[in-house]
Amino acid sequence: MAYKRATREAYGDALLELGREYPDLVVLEADLAKSTTTIKFKEEFPDRFFDCGVAEQNMMAMAAGLATTGKVCYTGSFAMFATGRAFEQIRNIVSYPRLNVKICPTHAGITVGADGASHQTLEDIALMRVIPGMMVIVPADYYEAKKAIKKVAEIEGPVFIRLGKAPVPVLFDDTYEFVPGRAVNLREGSNVTICATGIMVDSSLKAADNLAQQGISVEVINISTIKPLDEGAIIGSASKTGRVIVAEEHSIIGGLGSAVAELLSDKYPVPVTRIGINDLFGRSGGPAELLEYYGLTDEDISQAAKSLLDK
Amino acid sequence: MATPTVDKQATIAYLEAKARSIRWDVIKMIGTAGSGHPGGSLSAADIVATLYFHELDHRPDDPGWPDRDRFVLSKGHAAPVLYAALAESGYFPREDLWTLRKIDSHLQGHPDMRKTPGVEISTGSLGMGFSAAVGMALGLRIDKRQSRVYTLIGDGESQEGIIWEASMFAAQQKLDNIVGVLDYNNMQIDGLVSEIVDIYPATSKWSAFGWHVIEIDGHKIGEILDAFRAARVVKGRPTMIIANTIKGKCVSFMEKAVDFHGKAPTSEEVDRALVEIEALGPLG
Ligand SMILES: Cc1ncc(C[n+]2csc(CCOP(=O)(O)OP(=O)(O)O)c2C)c(N)n1
Numbered sequence: 001m002a003y004k005r006a007t008r009e010a011y012g013d014a015l016l017e018l019g020r021e022y023p024d025l026v027v028l029e030a031d032l033a034k035s036t037t038t039i040k041f042k043e044e045f046p047d048r049f050f051d052c053g054v055a056e057q058n059m060m061a062m063a064a065g066l067a068t069t070g071k072v073c074y075t076g077s078f079a080m081f082a083t084g085r086a087f088e089q090i091r092n093i094v095s096y097p098r099l100n101v102k103i104c105p106t107h108a109g110i111t112v113g114a115d116g117a118s119h120q121t122l123e124d125i126a127l128m129r130v131i132p133g134m135m136v137i138v139p140a141d142y143y144e145a146k147k148a149i150k151k152v153a154e155i156e157g158p159v160f161i162r163l164g165k166a167p168v169p170v171l172f173d174d175t176y177e178f179v180p181g182r183a184v185n186l187r188e189g190s191n192v193t194i195c196a197t198g199i200m201v202d203s204s205l206k207a208a209d210n211l212a213q214q215g216i217s218v219e220v221i222n223i224s225t226i227k228p229l230d231e232g233a234i235i236g237s238a239s240k241t242g243r244v245i246v247a248e249e250h251s252i253i254g255g256l257g258s259a260v261a262e263l264l265s266d267k268y269p270v271p272v273t274r275i276g277i278n279d280l281f282g283r284s285g286g287p288a289e290l291l292e293y294y295g296l297t298d299e300d301i302s303q304a305a306k307s308l309l310d311k
Numbered sequence: 312m313a314t315p316t317v318d319k320q321a322t323i324a325y326l327e328a329k330a331r332s333i334r335w336d337v338i339k340m341i342g343t344a345g346s347g348h349p350g351g352s353l354s355a356a357d358i359v360a361t362l363y364f365h366e367l368d369h370r371p372d373d374p375g376w377p378d379r380d381r382f383v384l385s386k387g388h389a390a391p392v393l394y395a396a397l398a399e400s401g402y403f404p405r406e407d408l409w410t411l412r413k414i415d416s417h418l419q420g421h422p423d424m425r426k427t428p429g430v431e432i433s434t435g436s437l438g439m440g441f442s443a444a445v446g447m448a449l450g451l452r453i454d455k456r457q458s459r460v461y462t463l464i465g466d467g468e469s470q471e472g473i474i475w476e477a478s479m480f481a482a483q484q485k486l487d488n489i490v491g492v493l494d495y496n497n498m499q500i501d502g503l504v505s506e507i508v509d510i511y512p513a514t515s516k517w518s519a520f521g522w523h524v525i526e527i528d529g530h531k532i533g534e535i536l537d538a539f540r541a542a543r544v545v546k547g548r549p550t551m552i553i554a555n556t557i558k559g560k561c562v563s564f565m566e567k568a569v570d571f572h573g574k575a576p577t578s579e580e581v582d583r584a585l586v587e588i589e590a591l592g593p594l595g
Contacts, residue, residue: 286414
């Protein structure tokens with residue numbers, strides 16, 4: 001059994017380390033400190049932690065103001081409310097003036113589970129990606145999340161890091177180096193490329209193993225920075241395999257699938273299959289059940305690869 | 312306050328039994344689902360029981376009846392209290408309650424108007440249900456219907472700006488067919504509302520926003536009944552009932568326990584809670 005840990009756990013852990021390193025770092029939360037794990041920061045740095053209550057729009061616009069006073073501001077809440085409810089604050093008063101606000105909400109995607117559609121954001125990558133200058137990061141596991149959360153403190157300007165609620169397999173370790181904007185080739189292959197992000201990286205590696213047994217050679221690229229996209233890595237792989245699958249725990253509209261399709265149609269047209277939530281809202285259920293229900297398992301990826309090869 | 316009549320005493324006893332029944336179902340439902348929000352469901356049980364079994368003019372066998380009164384659960388995480396009341400009213404079989412939050416259930420983690428008969432609008436994102444209730448009241452008034460709109464909001468939820476945007480609008484439009492109920496349990500997820508971002512004094516805030524305000528004990532059915540009756544004769548202004556409540560009410564180890572905001576009881580805790588509820592009197 002693979003060892004599992006939720007990427008949200010990395011938030012509290014990374015903030016603790018950042019808090020010790022950056023005296024100007026401030027954390028804002030919107031009544032979800034335990035769920036997002038920002039409570040860890042609160043316990044060690046009560047003077048630099050502010051709970052805004054259930055008021056995400058206010059939290060985000062206040063973060064912009066704090067940033068103008070030289071603070072490095074990390075914000076909390078769930079991805080639905082931080083990027084949805086507070087979208088326009090992020091667009092107009094954080095991103096337009098390019099202020100130093102780090103948006104790292106948790107509970108993104110369908111694996112939120114039983115809370116259901118109102119809490120399962122499948123649109124957040126699209127919303128953040130469309131904002132000029134926004135960096136969009138979707139970590140694949142706990143360690144990548146932790147490294148990314150820490151790394152972006154060095155970047156001046158808005159960053160979105162998408163974190164999840166459910167425990168997911170740990171793929172890396174503490175020696176992992178996160179480089180913003182760099183995609184990482186996790187598996188060399190020649191027949192088909194899988195561009196994966198977030199929890200779908202693990203499923204893509206499993207699919208690659210299954211397909212290898214059937215004589216299909218699969219390249220797996222972990223695209224944790226969705227914006228700016230590592231164009232070279234994607235085009236390089238597409239030129240080798242000639243077929244690309246994109247897998248993400250997000251709507252097939254507007255996320256990594258769209259980003260890759262846009263890039264390849266502009267610069268290196270090859271057949272692309274997007275795996276994601278097929279333009280639907282979520283529903284209540286267990287995380288694993290939901291991944292199966294919406295067609296986001298390693299089996300679905302293997303099937304898509306075979307269909308693409310048959311084309 | 313006038314001494315209750317014998318009739319009123321009987322109504323109160325009837326509604327208390329309904330409230331116990333609803334609390335029983337809330338615990339059983341969340342325990343069976345393994346997740347959900349018991350604290351804020353229990354604090355609202357007396358209010359919701361009084362609405363569904365006395366105040367609302369509704370037809371469980373005809374949920375789309377255009378002249379019905381509407382209830383909007385703006386604090387949508389308390390879905391179990393709504394589902395229990397709907398089942399008890401006859402909107403769907405009580406057995407459905409045990410499917411809460413399961414993948415093929417019509418009972419979603421948060422209320423879904425397209426899946427569950429009797430749910431007036433889909434909520435779960437705090438603050439929006441209240442605005443939607445104001446919109447319903449406006450629409451019903453445009454159509455000259457006599458229907459009334461009731462909506463339950465949380466005190467943590469009242470930190471959302473949209474609550475105050477809607478409050479101003481409703482007063483501006485002199486909507487007197489809407490009644491808000493604030494479930495004032497002074498708790499949210501991260502702790503006490505008074506220690507996070509206080510909404511006190513809620514009474515004078517809503518008065519200043521142009522609402523008629525009535526403050527009650529949200530666990531005394533007699534006071535809830537009186538408040539709803541008083542709201543019916545208020546003209547030209549919306550009414551906000553500030554209901555002082557206890558989060559987790561009627562289950563000793565859930566009362567004022569921050570953890571039970573969004574945590575399911577274990578099966579042993581379910582058993583203990585049900586015994587406590589049954590000991591309070593007959594179920595309705
Ligand atoms: C817009 C939005 N932000 C955050 C949440 C997550 N959340 C669910 S319940 C809750 C606390 C609500 O507190 P309150 O309104 O007082 O409810 P009660 O204590 O009565 O259960 C929060 C923050 C949400 N559902 N919607």
